[in-house]
Amino acid sequence: MKGLFVTGTDTGVGKTRVAVALIHALRARGLRVAAMKPVSAGSPPGELNEDVAALLQAADVEADLCDVNPYAFADPVAPHIAAQQAGIRIDLEVVVAAYSRLAAAADVVVVEGAGGWRVPLNNRDDMADLAQRLGLPVVLVVGLRLGCLSHALLTVESITHRQLPWAGWVGNHIDPAMAFQHENVAALHARLPAPCLGVQAFEPAACSTASALQWLTLPQELAS
Numbered sequence: 035m036k037g038l039f040v041t042g043t044d045t046g047v048g049k050t051r052v053a054v055a056l057i058h059a060l061r062a063r064g065l066r067v068a069a070m071k072p073v074s075a076g077s078p079p080g081e082l083n084e085d086v087a088a089l090l091q092a093a094d095v096e097a098d099l100c101d102v103n104p105y106a107f108a109d110p111v112a113p114h115i116a117a118q119q120a121g122i123r124i125d126l127e128v129v130v131a132a133y134s135r136l137a138a139a140a141d142v143v144v145v146e147g148a149g150g151w152r153v154p155l156n157n158r159d160d161m162a163d164l165a166q167r168l169g170l171p172v173v174l175v176v177g178l179r180l181g182c183l184s185h186a187l188l189t190v191e192s193i194t195h196r197q198l199p200w201a202g203w204v205g206n207h208i209d210p211a212m213a214f215q216h217e218n219v220a221a222l223h224a225r226l227p228a229p230c231l232g233v234q235a236f237e238p239a240a241c242s243t244a245s246a247l248q249w250l251t252l253p254q255e256l257a258s
């Protein structure tokens with residue numbers, strides 16, 4: 035296993051939070067970790083995208099920014115629309131080539147998707163196609179809020195349909211006011227066909243190595 039692909043039930047569910055925690059846990063095991071955000075949207079020209087900055091701060095393999103974040107758009111909109119506005123077509127092969135360079139320099143590459151699992155990238159491909167092209171085990175971040183059960187199950191159905199390897203799922207408490215939190219997490223445990231790597235409590239502070247090691251278990255292939 036050379037990498038992990040972190041996806042989520044939606045945008046804003048904690049993919050970056052979990053990707054950073056995975057990087058901390060992998061580094062604590064002595065692995066050299068590179069990070070990648072193939073497509074980012076929502077950073078003014080000349081400024082580093084917030085997700086890219088957080089991932090780079092956690093990772094320890096130095097890499098060309100063009101490889102870490104091959105497509106960076108200013109508008110915080112769906113990637114294929116941001117690309118269209120910029121007169122660019124997102125090309126999966128460009129991402130795959132960048133990933134290969136990162137993978138050559140690292141033990142593990144943690145790749146964070148954008149938005150949810152099927153967010154379009156161009157007029158033909160979406161994020162799931164990219165994950166499939168990279169062939170990486172998928173970590174699904176379930177943002178625990180009302181509606182997440184259906185989103186999680188639909189995402190799982192698509193991942194399974196594409197016969198992509200599973201790394202596991204993470205429950206992330208993004209809504210402290212969510213009713214029946216325990217019952218919702220139990221429903222995910224009962225229905226998701228992948229190991230649970232952890233459930234993160236609602237915690238406004240950014241993730242540290244110590245906190246990641248408390249709630250996160252690495253996928254089996256990377257744990258020993």
Ligand SMILES: Nc1ncnc2c1ncn2[C@@H]1O[C@H](COP(=O)(O)OP(=O)(O)OP(=O)(O)O)[C@@H](O)[C@H]1O
Pocket residue numbers: 042044045046047048049050051052085147148149206207208234235236237238239
């Ligand atoms: N467990 C948590 N407790 C409290 N706040 C959280 C938690 N997880 C994430 N957040 C906050 O929720 C927001 C969204 O999280 P994050 O940026 O990780 O989501 P994302 O899925 O990566 O979003 P995007 O689709 O924009 O990449 C951030 O402000 C983050 O700090």
Ligand SMILES: [Mg+2]
Pocket residue numbers: 049050051085146
């Ligand atoms: Mg993010």
